[in-house]
Amino acid sequence: MNRREWLYGVGLAAGTGVGWSNAETQPVPGSKSAPLPLSQYEPKSMLQVHETAVERAKFPVIDFHTHISVAAKSEKGVALSAERQYLGTPQELLAVMDRKNIRLMVNLTGGYEKGLAEAVQKYDRSYPGRFLTFTEPSYSHFKAGDYPRLQAQAIEQAHQDGARGLKILKTLGLYLRENITSGTLVKIDDPRFDPMWDACGQLNMPVAMHVSDPVAFFMPTDRFNERYEELNNHPDWSFHDHDFPSNAELLAARNQVIAKHPKTTFVTLHFGNFSENLHNVAENLDRYPNMYVDMAARIGELGRQPYTSKKFFDKYQDRILFATDATPHGDEFPQQVFNDKLYEIYYRFLETDDEYFDYAPAKIPPQGRWRIYGIQLPDPILQKVYHDNAARLLRI
Numbered sequence: 285m286n287r288r289e290w291l292y293g294v295g296l297a298a299g300t301g302v303g304w305s306n307a308e309t310q311p312v313p314g315s316k317s318a319p320l321p322l323s324q325y326e327p328k329s330m331l332q333v334h335e336t337a338v339e340r341a342k343f344p345v346i347d348f349h350t351h352i353s354v355a356a357k358s359e360k361g362v363a364l365s366a367e368r369q370y371l372g373t374p375q376e377l378l379a380v381m382d383r384k385n386i387r388l389m390v391n392l393t394g395g396y397e398k399g400l401a402e403a404v405q406k407y408d409r410s411y412p413g414r415f416l417t418f419t420e421p422s423y424s425h426f427k428a429g430d431y432p433r434l435q436a437q438a439i440e441q442a443h444q445d446g447a448r449g450l451k452i453l454k455t456l457g458l459y460l461r462e463n464i465t466s467g468t469l470v471k472i473d474d475p476r477f478d479p480m481w482d483a484c485g486q487l488n489m490p491v492a493m494h495v496s497d498p499v500a501f502f503m504p505t506d507r508f509n510e511r512y513e514e515l516n517n518h519p520d521w522s523f524h525d526h527d528f529p530s531n532a533e534l535l536a537a538r539n540q541v542i543a544k545h546p547k548t549t550f551v552t553l554h555f556g557n558f559s560e561n562l563h564n565v566a567e568n569l570d571r572y573p574n575m576y577v578d579m580a581a582r583i584g585e586l587g588r589q590p591y592t593s594k595k596f597f598d599k600y601q602d603r604i605l606f607a608t609d610a611t612p613h614g615d616e617f618p619q620q621v622f623n624d625k626l627y628e629i630y631y632r633f634l635e636t637d638d639e640y641f642d643y644a645p646a647k648i649p650p651q652g653r654w655r656i657y658g659i660q661l662p663d664p665i666l667q668k669v670y671h672d673n674a675a676r677l678l679r680i
């Protein structure tokens with residue numbers, strides 16, 4: 285279904301849904317006597333512009349950022365068990381991958397210990413060349429006196445068990461506390477993690493690092509917030525107030541880590557976690573040669589600044605990795621649910637000059653009320669972003 289058909293579908297739904305105005309005594313939403321609730325506002329664009337269907341990527345793709353497995357148990361934002369929960373079977377993933385020209389999916393949340401070994405067996409080893417798995421820190425051991433050494437050893441063990449990199453969730457900086465789930469927040473550049481970062485460098489395991497979140501999540505959830513609806517739907521995503529550091533403080537602490545461990549490669553996820561300010565991301569890339577970015581769940585941001593994005597992709601074409609944050613059956617988050625549509629939108633953004641299209645398959649744009657524009661990258665850049673940059677970091 286193209287967007288016009290989709291919009292037509294919505295139009296029909298809205299048309300039949302006006303039942304609320306049947307009773308003539310009831311005010312019609314949107315009229316002067318009854319303001320239209322924001323949640324019911326679904327404007328349909330009257331713009332008639334060219335639409336390109338990109339069903340397959342032009343070149344084979346490595347999706348550097350997906351979540352095929354997640355921790356079976358977590359508390360207050362901290363994963364507390366090695367045990368994994370699997371969100372998609374290899375067969376259902378491979379079917380979409382083959383249709384969409386995805387050569388390889390990187391499952392970042394592979395966990396550690398037994399859970400990691402199981403995930404590697406289930407995907408990487410059963411379907412060689414199609415899946416790779418990253419490990420994660422075991423924060424449940426954080427209180428141990430020799431945690432820094434234990435955690436570095438755990439990285440070595442994970443490497444032996446087949447992990448190809450380390451994933452850091454925003455747990456570090458926003459959830460992990462001195463007593464794991466209580467006490468003061470642990471800083472991203474806490475020296476207790478230094479041996480872990482160094483171990484990753486020694487073992488050539490890239491660190492996929494998510495710190496902070498969209499800037500709007502650090503602002504009050506009020507009428508000025510550009511992501512008001514999203515925060516209203518997910519109040520726990522707000523980091524405004526309480527004892528949370530600011531976005532700037534989190535990024536500064538992350539930069540300290542990158543600067544202090546120049547032999548370790550850091551892929552700062554979600555476009556360096558500052559896609560609202562590509563100038564800042566560029567400055568950091570210039571400053572830190574061991575820093576890379578992935579584009580997961582940020583085409584909504586990149587596509588609303590197409591001129592700046594296109595220049596950025598040109599200048600930093602060796603430092604950007606294709607990624608989606610795809611989560612099988614993650615239907616609550618339309619911008620990252622793993623399916624054909626998700627990839628078609630990413631490909632359309634990267635490969636075409638289409639204008640003003642939806643960045644997620646959803647009735648209401650889930651990450652802010654705007655649409656995006658394609659940046660039509662030339663083939664050599666597409667090849668690097670889709671595949672070669674990730675292949676180099678993953679040593680495949």
Ligand SMILES: [Zn+2]
Nearest residue numbers: 349351580609
């Ligand atoms: Zn993610």
